[in-house]
Amino acid sequence: MSNEIPIGLAKNGRRAWALDDVAIVPNRRTRSPQDVSLEWQIDAYSFSMPVIGAPMDSVMSPATAIALGKLGGLGVLNLEGLWTRYENPEPVIEEIVALEAKEISPENTRRMQELYAEPIKPELITARLEEIREAGVVVSGSLTPQRTQEFYRTVVDAGVDMFVIRGTTVSAEHVTQQGDPLNLKEFIYELDVPVIVGGAAGYTPALHLMRTGAAGVLVGFGGGSATTTRRALGIRVPMATAISDIAAARRDYLDESGGRYVHVIADGGLGSSGDIVKALAMGADAVMLGSTLARAEEAPGRGWHWGLEAVHPDFPRGHRTRVGTVAPLEEVLWGPGHHADGTSNLMGGLRHAMAATGYVDLKSFQRVDATVSPTTGV
Template sequence: MRDLVEIGMGRTARRTYELDDIDIVPSRRTRSSKEVSTSWQLDAYRFDIPVLAHPTDALVSPSFAIELGKRGGLGVINGEGLWGRHADVEAKLAELVALAESDVDVEAPIKRLQELHAAPLQPGLLAAAVAQVRDAGVTTAVRVSPQNARALTPQLLEAGIDLLVVHGTIISAEHVAHGDSEPLNLKTFISELDVPVVAGGVSDHRTALHLMRTGAAGVIVGYGSTEGATTTGEVLGIGLPMATAIADAAAARRDYLDETGGRYVHVIADGDITSSGDLAKAIACGADAAVLGAPLAVAAEAPGGGWYWPSAAAHPSVPRGTMLPVSFGERPSLDRVLTGPSDDPFGSLNFVGGLRRSMAKSGYSDLKEFQKVGLTVRA
């Protein structure tokens, strides 16, 4: 039963919970973390760890996608980002970092980011980025917005992508386009493709269920909210309590599973995951995997040079993010971020190791079983 709170005469709001509001409660016999599996499968593609990288130029270059893929995760290239617009992306990123580090004009980095994103997309550049990842033998995934999905997808399919990610701050099963353009009906769109589609973000049970009915292989919950980097709350007034949102989407998955007689759609959490404990709690709430942004951007392999910004920061008229410094001094390797060893007592390194140990302490051997672990809400 939903917990409704009266916020004024005739107006109620639902009480919801963040990941920080809940705790995992072990209640079974413990097991060795070596007996725990963190693998999961999305359509025909199997991954050793439940980690995707947020599709921002600050994080996912073709080389980073390859490195994450070799370690069992999935790097998602932003199909509308700099890798498809400029041949010298490394130089452009260095320019952005220099502007951010100068601290003379706090708005200058975002202005420059918008200018760089205003350059036309060049199909050859994007195809080359896709080919680089594909030729390395790892799963190739590219993100497009609902507004541009119909126009960009054919060239991505020709380039050889394995997975398509239709991703926006908040999306629905049908996107109403501007002017005389035909609305994007995701169900029709997905049915015409030969590759699996992951779609999101969503914020509630109803929207998640509608997206599952489109034929999506996975549904993203959240919009990548990151304290200090995303400003969607300030700009749009939209907030997303991740613990509740994930649990709602997991309930939609159960309903859809019953509705279809067995079709399982993966729930992917995207937002407010800054530590290995947060990752464990996201899985415990019902997620099959999680999108990480700033936590991965600290890695030496990330192209942002110790800085992070979400893909929404480049919006031409309503930017919803800023450049955030995430690493100072020597940056850890991606191996240390994912699997350790860690010397940080707060969970910013060894994400997968922390998740494995949480599962082991709770007595669960795989991710789907761990979704049944007991939870409590802090008073």
């Protein structure tokens, strides 16, 4: 059955759904929330919740990556961010936070571009990852595809446990006429650590990424609250459909590979516990959180949120956006919550949703019934 609908005489388009367009449905059986397990394992690493901290300077510092790890999640440090450009990035972060209180400001963008023009220092990559390792949590760092060839050896030599290659759109082979292309299949084969790669927003590109040997695929396209990709590039893939499509690619690759399971990780547009619930219900194994964790009191952005897209030297497609501060990180994730809008006790919300629909583990919860009720959500 085709979901294509006519846009005009010359073009058809596929009907797709955002997370706001879908909802889960209770069935005849319910459970006690205390019986629900949120444990998640990828490769050899186990976590007590399916949460990855997005590699964004407003979300993850070495300290918050450590804190998230101790709370049962995985913190990913942005290895192209301020922590690897400056020995002491705190004054730089304070300057960004203190910029004029406008989300869309050419002056703010210009100043942030200047601050991020400071070169990345390999010795700081090593030092930051070592700081995380000394805390006894899983060590993970992220590079964009454009920087991976340049710095990956430094990252691996520093003893990273899990490597993330994250961009707006990532393909199995990045083709370029300037320099050598990044062939992910060859690259991942040579590494001794599991690699999470993305974003991908459709069945075919995700299937190709799975064939590279990746341990996980990020579902997203730079569509979170701090980006303007939709306006700047005209790219938008509603997340409910994207997650479901890539979950289908995971299923087909499982058969194709003779049993190799690749984790699907929703990345972007997950602003509340309800969004996390629906992302997992659509087939995600875990979620990568940006703005939801940027609201924690410990977050480096102090209530402001931005990503690398906002500081691109030639074509910025993001901005510093105000998300506010909700609660300490532990309360944001595990509660007890004091907010009725799904911004605190995120895991409590997930546990209660699973219990209300009769599921006690994350994998079985992917079978939950869903309805479609279109809204104007994104």
